[in-house]
Amino acid sequence: MPYKSDESSDSTIIQNVISGDVNAFEILLERYQSYVFSIVRKHVPTSHADEVAHEVFIRAYQGLSGFSGKSGFKQWLAGISVRTCYDFWRKKYRSKEVPMSSLTNAHREWLENTISTDAVSNFDEKKRRTEALEILDWALGKLSAADRMTLALVYLEGYSHKEAGVLLGWSVANIKIRAHRAKKKLYKILMAKKEKIRGPL
Amino acid sequence: MKTSNKLRDRLIDRLSAAYQSRSADTKSAGSMWQQNVMRSVRQIGPHGRDNRDRVRSGQLAWRLAPAALVLMIIMAVMIIRIDDTIKYQMASLAVSDPLLPYVIDEAF
Numbered sequence: 001m002p003y004k005s006d007e008s009s010d011s012t013i014i015q016n017v018i019s020g021d022v023n024a025f026e027i028l029l030e031r032y033q034s035y036v037f038s039i040v041r042k043h044v045p046t047s048h049a050d051e052v053a054h055e056v057f058i059r060a061y062q063g064l065s066g067f068s069g070k071s072g073f074k075q076w077l078a079g080i081s082v083r084t085c086y087d088f089w090r091k092k093y094r095s096k097e098v099p100m101s102s103l104t105n106a107h108r109e110w111l112e113n114t115i116s117t118d119a120v121s122n123f124d125e126k127k128r129r130t131e132a133l134e135i136l137d138w139a140l141g142k143l144s145a146a147d148r149m150t151l152a153l154v155y156l157e158g159y160s161h162k163e164a165g166v167l168l169g170w171s172v173a174n175i176k177i178r179a180h181r182a183k184k185k186l187y188k189i190l191m192a193k194k195e196k197i198r199g200p201l
Numbered sequence: 202m203k204t205s206n207k208l209r210d211r212l213i214d215r216l217s218a219a220y221q222s223r224s225a226d227t228k229s230a231g232s233m234w235q236q237n238v239m240r241s242v243r244q245i246g247p248h249g250r251d252n253r254d255r256v257r258s259g260q261l262a263w264r265l266a267p268a269a270l271v272l273m274i275i276m277a278v279m280i281i282r283i284d285d286t287i288k289y290q291m292a293s294l295a296v297s298d299p300l301l302p303y304v305i306d307e308a309f
Contacts, residue, residue: 017248018248019248020247020248020249021247022242022243022246022247025239025242026235026239029235029238029239030235033230033235037230041223042220042223049230050230050234053230053234054234054237054238054241057238057242058238058241058242058245061242061245062245064248065248066260111212114211114212114215129218129219129222132215132216132218132219133219133220133222133223135216136216136219136220152220155213155217156213156216156217156220156221157217157220157221158217183209183213184209186213187208187209187212187213190212
């Protein structure tokens with residue numbers, strides 16, 4: 001292994017990989033796998049994180065010759081990770097394989113507590129975090145891949161429209177419109193579900 | 202309407218807080234996963250000269266695309282104009298032909 005030192009710069013390693021040294025890619029893999037996993041785990045179910053992260057690194061390897069180095073390798077890899085997650089949901093959406101766990105009375109209670117105009121002050125957010133995540137996963141599953149990713153990046157992770165646009169490779173205008181529509185859709189879906197689970201489950 | 206927007210924002214804020222709590226998980230996968238990725242990478246093969254040339258030629262093709270488009274537009278305009286010129290020349294030939302009235306008389 002010629003790359004014992006992990007201190008080589010990204011650009012040196014990339015140059016070596018492009019020159020035909022496949023093993024040099026392992027340093028990039030070690031250096032950035034936690035970062036890629038931190039992105040992927042936010043967007044896809046844990047059971048699929050390994051497979052999606054694997055795909056991210058394969059795409060990165062294949063696209064390495066086209067890496068211009070303008071924005072830095074980490075930023076470039078973040079874009080690949082987000083777009084791979086988007087493709088994951090696009091495939092799932094197309095094959096209608098979206099996991100749809102049903103919501104229960106506990107979820108409805110969470111929704112009511114959150115939405116009620118006179119919000120209850122002693123509403124324990126920490127205790128109900130699991131319910132919130134289940135509700136979120138359920139509602140995101142109802143959105144298209146594009147809506148889901150835009151909403152997650154802009155409203156849940158707090159990226160600016162411009163940053164989200166760079167990550168997804170879309171225009172700022174597209175992101176703005178989609179994010180606004182996706183937020184409205186999510187609210188509508190949750191309100192409809194809340195009314196529905198008011199009756200028998 | 203304002204209340205509805207407020208409620209919507211509150212809901213998104215709460216969901217976002219829950220989402221952020223999940224995001225804290227940054228642990229990487231095991232060595233088995235890493236070996237699998239490297240195996241796939243090795244199966245693809247090394248980035249060779251061919252690969253680089255392919256990428257470069259692809260980039261060059263995209264750089265030349267606007268020029269090719271302009272060339273196509275110019276050629277399309279030229280073809281239309283040549284077509285018009287031919288039609289005009291044929292019409293003026295027909296008008297200036299002294300035999301044409303006789304030909305028309307013969308025909309009818």
